[in-house]
Amino acid sequence: MAIIITGGTGKTSSRIARISLDAKIPFLIASRKGQDGVPSGMPAVKFDWFDPTTFENPFQYKFANGENITAVYLVHPGQGDPKDFMNPFIDIAFKKYGVHKFVLLAGSTITNGGYFMGQVWKHLFELQVEHNILLATxxxxxxxxxxxxxxxxxxxxxxxxxxxxxxxxVSADDIAASAFHCLTGTKPHQGYRILxxxxxxxxxxxxxxxxxxxxxxxxxxxxxxxxxxxxxxxxxxxxxxxxxxxxxxxxxxxxxxxFGAGSVRELIGRPPxxxxxxxxxxxxxxx
Ligand SMILES: NC(=O)c1ccc[n+]([C@@H]2O[C@H](COP(=O)([O-])OP(=O)(O)OC[C@H]3O[C@@H](n4cnc5c(N)ncnc54)[C@H](OP(=O)(O)O)[C@@H]3O)[C@@H](O)[C@H]2O)c1
Missing domain, CATH: 3.90.25.10 (UDP-galactose 4-epimerase, domain 1)
Incomplete structure (x- = not known):
């Protein structure tokens, strides 16, 4: 098992990397800055949502014990229509490299097939690949x-x-813990309100x-x-x-x-x- 964390050095991604390191789960940070931009001891590759030539970089990385990439955390970079660049990356990860699980960070009001990240959710749904959508406030x-x-x-x-x-x-710590549980466990393929x-x-x-x-x-x-x-x-x-x-x-x-109580307790086993x-x-x- 190994996970790719997009969203580089951002608020939730940096925390998922820390949790993974502590749990000894192999991971790789995909950041515009590559290895230079991340804390020492954390593996990273250059990755840019707006440069498709970087999309295969994470899959060229050799993990210490030859682990395969089993799951990808997807974070929107803060600009652009996500379906234009996230869906092509998902296709490469799934169809070419056999990644079978995706955890997508999205806003709390997103729906499958709706606006913005809803089109990425729909793509994952139609590919019939495992997916957990974190609908964060x-x-x-x-x-x-x-x-x-x-x-x-x-x-x-x-x-x-x-x-x-x-x-x-909600705290980024609780979002990251929720994401980590989804990336490394088996949760039903659906949206989870992260509140x-x-x-x-x-x-x-x-x-x-x-x-x-x-x-x-x-x-x-x-x-x-x-x-x-x-x-x-x-x-x-x-x-x-x-x-x-x-x-x-x-x-x-x-x-x-x-929204009611949300899913953090269900995902991580403690209240937010x-x-x-x-x-x-x-x-x-x-x-
Ligand atoms: N902030 C909120 O309250 C909130 C609430 C609900 C949902 N969200 C959603 O969460 C997502 C992330 O938002 P955030 O505010 O938490 O931002 P963030 O994750 O703290 O920052 C985004 C990260 O994406 C990476 N990035 C930026 N441009 C990139 C590019 N061209 N290619 C690859 N990576 C790039 C950057 O890391 P590097 O510099 O290392 O590349 C950056 O740290 C967004 O989809 C947002 O809609 C946010």
């Missing part, structure tokens, strides 16, 4: 590793168009970060256009910035608030981390 790590840490540190504020929408925030244990608004998340930090952090509610502008300033292309604003305004309208536990553990990121 907003990550807690957006406050520490992505959108919000700089403004929290510099202005004691973060900005969203999520309004007062409720969100079952945290409590519904919170962004204002309530700000209050919890404030409590952990001992200083007041404020959530600033943005109108749509301001949100798109902010995403663009953050480096996203205009279409992706509008897409992300759509996710935030969908959240404001209640899109994340009605609460926001308070997570904020306490990660508070140094805001100092």
């Amino acid at each position: 907003w990550f807690m790590e957006n406050f520490t590793e992505w959108l919000h840490p700089t403004s929290i540190k510099q202005e004691n504020k973060f900005y969203t168009a999520c309004g007062d929408g409720k969100i079952p925030f 945290g244990p409590e519904l919170l608004t962004m204002d309530e998340a700000a209050a919890k970060i404030s409590k952990a930090l001992g200083r007041t952090i404020r959530h600033v509610k943005l109108p749509d256009e301001e949100s798109t502008k902010r995403f663009q300033e953050f480096g996203l292309a205009e279409d992706r910035a509008k897409f992300m604003t759509g996710l935030e305004t969908g959240t404001a309208a209640g899109a994340e608030g009605n 981390m609460t926001f308070d536990e997570w904020a306490q553990k990660n508070k140094n990121a805001w100092n």
Whole structure:
């Protein structure tokens, strides 16, 4: 058994690599940076979703004990229509190299055959290959590793168009643990909602970060256009910035608030981390 982890050095992929290393499960990180960009002791190859000449690199890698690649973790790179590049890669992995299991990270509102990652889910379904789709809500790590840490540190504020929408925030640790169990075990081929244990608004998340930090952090509610502008300033292309604003305004309208308990406990055998536990553990990121 060996697993390929796309999404390189990203929030969930880096954690799956760490869990795999600790569990002594052979793995390979597929990153734009190749071996140079990953922590020492972690094997990696150069892989770029927008350069198909790199798609076979993971399959050329020789594992120490000749292990075969049995499963692939699929992460969207943050731009582009996923069916255009993920489906061709899945075809190579499945048809040419015999990979029989795929675990796909997607957003919580994705459906089989629906928009965006729904077209990758549909492709896996039609290939009749083993697949687990992780339908994740907003990550807690957006406050520490992505959108919000700089403004929290510099202005004691973060900005969203999520309004007062409720969100079952989940930690990347719990997503990674869920993914690891899917990659290395046998779970029914279906979508799993990957959610945290409590519904919170962004204002309530700000209050919890404030409590952990001992200083007041404020959530600033943005109108749509301001949100798109902010995403663009953050480096996203205009279409992706509008897409992300759509996710935030969908959240404001209640899109994340009605999913029930989610599947983390079922997948990993323990409850997901609460926001308070997570904020306490990660508070140094805001100092
Ligand atoms: N953040 C959230 O709250 C959230 C919620 C639900 C779903 N999701 C979904 O989760 C996925 C990942 O989002 P994320 O925010 O967690 O990002 P992330 O995994 O932290 O970052 C994406 C990673 O993809 C790799 N990458 C970027 N461009 C690439 C390319 N051209 N080819 C190959 N790899 C590339 C990068 O690693 P290297 O630099 O090492 O190549 C990067 O670290 C997205 O599909 C997103 O829609 C995110």
